Amino acid sequence: MTRSAEWTQLLMAPATTTVDAGARHRVGRHLAAAVGELVHGLPPGDQVVVTLPIVRRAHLRPDLLPVPDEPFAWKPIFVRRSLGLAVVAACANGRMRTPAEAVGPVAAEAVAEWERTGWRTFHWEPWFAGLTPGAQAMVLADAASWATSLWCSFEWASLGPVAQVGGLNDQWICPAPRPVRLKARPEIQVPLTTARQPNQGREPDRLAVALVSLSGGIPGDGWEEELSYLALVAALRWSARPVPPRVMGLWPDAGRHHTVEIDEGALNRAADRVISTVSALVDVRVPGERESVTSVETA
Amino acid sequence: MLVMDGDCSTEPFAVVGCGRASVARGTTNPVPGSAHPVTAPSHHVAWHPLAGAALLERLRNTGRPRPRSDPDFAHILRDRLEDGLSLDAPAGGDRLPPHTGPPAAVPGSPSPRSLPLVVTKDRLTRVLACETHCLSPEFGERTPTVALACGAMIDVLFRQLVCQGSIGDPMADGLAALAVDEHQQDLVSWIERMPRGDLQELRAEVERQVGGLRRRWPALGPSWMPRTQESMRVGLAGGAVELSARVDLAIGKPAEDEASVALVEIKSGARRPDHRADLHFYALIEAVRNPAPPFAVATYYTRTGELDVDPVTEELLVGAARRTLAGACALLRGAGGPDPHRHPNALCWLCSSLPHGDPGPARVGARRLIAAPGRRAA
Numbered sequence: 001m002t003r004s005a006e007w008t009q010l011l012m013a014p015a016t017t018t019v020d021a022g023a024r025h026r027v028g029r030h031l032a033a034a035v036g037e038l039v040h041g042l043p044p045g046d047q048v049v050v051t052l053p054i055v056r057r058a059h060l061r062p063d064l065l066p067v068p069d070e071p072f073a074w075k076p077i078f079v080r081r082s083l084g085l086a087v088v089a090a091c092a093n094g095r096m097r098t099p100a101e102a103v104g105p106v107a108a109e110a111v112a113e114w115e116r117t118g119w120r121t122f123h124w125e126p127w128f129a130g131l132t133p134g135a136q137a138m139v140l141a142d143a144a145s146w147a148t149s150l151w152c153s154f155e156w157a158s159l160g161p162v163a164q165v166g167g168l169n170d171q172w173i174c175p176a177p178r179p180v181r182l183k184a185r186p187e188i189q190v191p192l193t194t195a196r197q198p199n200q201g202r203e204p205d206r207l208a209v210a211l212v213s214l215s216g217g218i219p220g221d222g223w224e225e226e227l228s229y230l231a232l233v234a235a236l237r238w239s240a241r242p243v244p245p246r247v248m249g250l251w252p253d254a255g256r257h258h259t260v261e262i263d264e265g266a267l268n269r270a271a272d273r274v275i276s277t278v279s280a281l282v283d284v285r286v287p288g289e290r291e292s293v294t295s296v297e298t299a
Numbered sequence: 300m301l302v303m304d305g306d307c308s309t310e311p312f313a314v315v316g317c318g319r320a321s322v323a324r325g326t327t328n329p330v331p332g333s334a335h336p337v338t339a340p341s342h343h344v345a346w347h348p349l350a351g352a353a354l355l356e357r358l359r360n361t362g363r364p365r366p367r368s369d370p371d372f373a374h375i376l377r378d379r380l381e382d383g384l385s386l387d388a389p390a391g392g393d394r395l396p397p398h399t400g401p402p403a404a405v406p407g408s409p410s411p412r413s414l415p416l417v418v419t420k421d422r423l424t425r426v427l428a429c430e431t432h433c434l435s436p437e438f439g440e441r442t443p444t445v446a447l448a449c450g451a452m453i454d455v456l457f458r459q460l461v462c463q464g465s466i467g468d469p470m471a472d473g474l475a476a477l478a479v480d481e482h483q484q485d486l487v488s489w490i491e492r493m494p495r496g497d498l499q500e501l502r503a504e505v506e507r508q509v510g511g512l513r514r515r516w517p518a519l520g521p522s523w524m525p526r527t528q529e530s531m532r533v534g535l536a537g538g539a540v541e542l543s544a545r546v547d548l549a550i551g552k553p554a555e556d557e558a559s560v561a562l563v564e565i566k567s568g569a570r571r572p573d574h575r576a577d578l579h580f581y582a583l584i585e586a587v588r589n590p591a592p593p594f595a596v597a598t599y600y601t602r603t604g605e606l607d608v609d610p611v612t613e614e615l616l617v618g619a620a621r622r623t624l625a626g627a628c629a630l631l632r633g634a635g636g637p638d639p640h641r642h643p644n645a646l647c648w649l650c651s652s653l654p655h656g657d658p659g660p661a662r663v664g665a666r667r668l669i670a671a672p673g674r675r676a677a
Contacts, residue, residue, distance in 0.1 A: 002553070002554075002555045002590075003553060003589075003590055004553065075479065075481060076479055076480070097521060097522070098521035098522060098524060099521075099524075100462070100519075100521040100523075100524065100525055101521035103462075104463070131475070131479070132471065132472070132475040133459075133463075133467050133472055133475070134455070134456075134459060134467070134471060134472025134473060134474070134475035134476040135475040135476055135478065135479045137455075137458065137459035137462055137463045137472070137476060138455060138458065138459070138476045138479055138480065139479070140462055140463065141458050141459070141461075141462040141527045141528070142528075144462055144525075144526075144527075145526040145527055145528065145529060148524055148525075148526050149526070152524065152552065152553045216530065217530075217532060218532050218533075218534040218538070218541060220538070221538065253530045253531060253532045253588075254532045254533060254534065254588055255588030255589045256588075
């Protein structure tokens with residue numbers, strides 16, 4: 001069996017776990033209480049944004065956590081994922097055969113659409129359009145290589161037309177004295193069947209979905225909580241939908257994959273990682289708060 | 300990463316390469332336009348660089364059967380590396396100093412976790428030449444030179460050619476491509492401040508090499524799944540050691556039953572013995588991270604159009620593992636702080652890493668030169 005066939009099979013296997021509404025509620029309440037204590041000392045109007053890269057960095061390199069008000073500037077790496085996902089979607093729906101073939105036309109279509117309507121589907125269109133051909137080539141090359149890694153990881157015919165590539169970010173705003181936004185963006189969402197309830201005849205929104213996350217580098221020792229973070233945000237954001245029962249992480253640089261089956265324990269561990277991440281972020285902004293942060297963590 | 304040695308403006312084909320050497324030895328000498336390499340009948344046959352379909356065929360057809368997908372052999376390679384490193388690497392990397400640059404200081408922030416020892420092809424080559432290199436504060440760094448600038452430009456222009464199929468004004472495209480890479484800001488700034496003469500020299504060499512690429516490098520169909528600047532990583536010793544490479548071009552679909560990927564490194568300078576070792580290092584990482592090794596690793600010399608192709612075999616991979624292990628252990632010893640093993644040799648007089656009067660210069664009886672751009676031995 002090829003690696004892509006193996007990974008596809010693992011991703012699409014019937015779900016074996018479920019999380020009930022009570023468990024979901026308990027996790028959300030625990031998270032809100034702990035995070036609320038942590039951000040209490042932040043200045044009014046301040047907010048905290050948590051994403052998967054920030055969760056990782058807080059664990060491995062807290063010294064590199066972003067400080068507020070860092071000026072934003074577009075770079076090829078910021079375009080790579082959104083363009084790469086559009087490229088994979090174009091291949092998955094049969095418009096294009098391979099990422100290398102798709103990347104130029106997909107980028108050109110996005111720019112043309114922005115020029116025609118003013119609507120920025122990806123936000124980078126004006127920046128990309130203003131680049132010289134040499135710089136544009138690097139952006140396209142980055143996106144093509146990224147998309148090729150994802151495209152080659154699965155058997156797309158087996159994933160079927162219901163697999164959603166990209167899509168909107170999940171976001172949950174934690175009720176706290178200062179806004180704390182948890183953001184998550186899986187690369188792929190695939191509806192699953194469960195052992196007891198085949199998905200035929202059910203509304204798409206009521207189906208449990210498996211999530212796929214693609215990362216660079218080598219999986220660190222906190223990969224399980226990091227993958228569970230994606231399920232946690234989806235669970236808190238979409239209270240009427242089933243909690244994603246599975247998250248698969250891919251690290252193409254290292255040729256590695258890991259899968260987490262999501263149960264209440266996994267959500268709790270992810271919530272604890274969020275709490276320690278917010279603690280580190282608050283620490284960067286308000287060094288004097290360190291003592292109170294520690295006491296909340298250990299309480 | 301591309302490195303060009305010495306003067307950029309030397310004649311094309313001035314370097315003795317595999318083409319000429321092969322002809323002299325009467326071995327295979329691929330002919331442009333030919334679908335298959337042919338045997339050179341005599342040493343008087345003129346050597347021509349491969350182009351187009353012939354170049355592609357040379358990459359595709361190594362003359363050996365492609366390696367089968369063999370997870371057991373990949374495990375053996377990994378185990379051999381793990382076993383060797385377990386004798387040197389502290390558990391969990393707790394005592395390893397950072398090797399990816401000092402962390403930025405953020406007041407009041409917790410300390411970063413221990414960083415892995417990152418083993419790259421350049422670090423391997425340098426530490427195996429002489430462990431003294433580890434002591435240099437510039438270890439792993441590159442000082443801008445005309446040659447380095449040319450290499451970086453050719454690197455991005457090659458990428459543009461592979462992905463877009465064309466290059467406009469080489470200097471303009473190359474500088475624009477480097478400018479959007481945050482890691483190249485120092486080099487771009489250095490190029491912009493170059494004296495006029497040096498800049499003209501750089502432009503001439505870049506244009507000449509791009510001309511060769513345009514004439515010879517074949518268009519790769521989308522079905523070849525070309526990936527440029529592909530990052531490859533393998534974590535070892537519980538995360539304490541990381542083998543890391545970024546290959547200029549990977550082609551071929553992921554392996555099924557047999558190897559189907561070829562790795563190509565682009566060099567804008569002259570052939571050096573360590574280039575082949577670099578390729579073998581890439582092959583090793585690919586073999587350990589994926590179900591099958593690459594079937595071929597190759598270096599393409601843009602200055603001359605030479606193409607060195609190594610078919611990947613078990614022997615090659617075992618040799619690469621042995622060398623990588625030796626280098627990684629040497630790096631660990633260097634990182635641990637004890638006096639490094641010194642291997643004085645004839646290149647020491649060019650080395651800016653060695654303090655004045657160290658055994659290398661003494662042995663060769665040479666006066667140590669003041670380090671000049673492009674004159675670094677290590």
